[in-house]
Amino acid sequence: MKTAAGPSQGVSAASSPLVVAVAGGTGFVGKAIVSELSGRGHRVVVLSHRSPVGIVGSVEVRRADATRPETLPAALAGVDAVVISLAFRNSPIEAPRRGQTFEQVDAAGTEALVAAAAAANVPRIVYISGAGAAPDAPRHWFRAKWRAEEAVRGSGIAYTIFRPSWIYGPGDHSLNRFLGFSRWLPFIPQIGNGRQRLVPVFVDDVAALVADALASPAAENATLEVGGPETLTMDEIIRAALRVLGRRRPILHTPVLLMKSLTAPLTLLPSPPMTPSAIDFIVQSAQVDTGPLHERLPRRLRSLPEALATYLAPRG
């Protein structure tokens, strides 16, 4: 009988330590993956397109720009596995004039990394996609994620693709923003009605699943949707976090159409602070079927209150 590994017990390290390159290892999700892999004894190489190269603690940083394929072969030298957790700067707010789009970074960038990994005979790849990836999806970001997934699936490399719903944790760019408002505003501003349905998953649990996948033949050549134990609306998530913080704030909803018309002119800027398309991204639901995940990678994933308490609860 399979037993589910829990956060405290973890899954044992791969029988032999690997050299794992993490593209996006300086990002919110990537940092957690780097920390988990290092903690399990793997040698981690962070691929970054703008951090200084060198050794930071036990981690090596190498220069690799996914949008410049010529930078990738050297970055992947001597690597046993590649984890791809890429997102363009300020995602989901695209800046086409600066090459910051889902097509150019998520799709073409992943295609370039996968091609370089195949050319370097890297035997294992893990790709962080997103819930909703599909070839005929109405939203272009889901089609870009699908393109990236197809590159991974067609690479000939043993792969695991994770499609997370909504990931939260100490360094996230979403829940932390709402909670930041609660420090200085008597309310929490929210675009939309707050009823989008999400399956929040703690970033450390996502990282643990990535490390589990590298150690588990059962996860090879699988595309797995990822979510925590509860399906909640965005409002319910914010209220749960406020409860952990011991703060009471009403949530003030602003209509999507109003916000889209206000932000439409900003698309003319080289780096817009918000766009109508990013608003569509922010207010979308992200539901998942986690059955196949639990079948292939048994692990107890933390509930929202349990995980929030690990980093939000006031000390003392």
Ligand SMILES: NC(=O)c1ccc[n+]([C@@H]2O[C@H](COP(=O)([O-])OP(=O)(O)OC[C@H]3O[C@@H](n4cnc5c(N)ncnc54)[C@H](OP(=O)(O)O)[C@@H]3O)[C@@H](O)[C@H]2O)c1
């Ligand atoms: N956050 C969520 O709720 C969530 C949910 C589902 C799926 N995901 C997926 O998880 C992945 C990671 O998201 P995140 O929230 O961790 O994003 P993030 O914090 O913005 O990190 C993005 C990473 O991509 C790297 N990057 C950007 N442009 C690059 C380029 N041209 N070449 C190489 N690296 C580049 C950045 O590193 P450098 O700037 O150092 O190069 C950074 O480390 C994304 O694919 C996202 O779609 C996230």
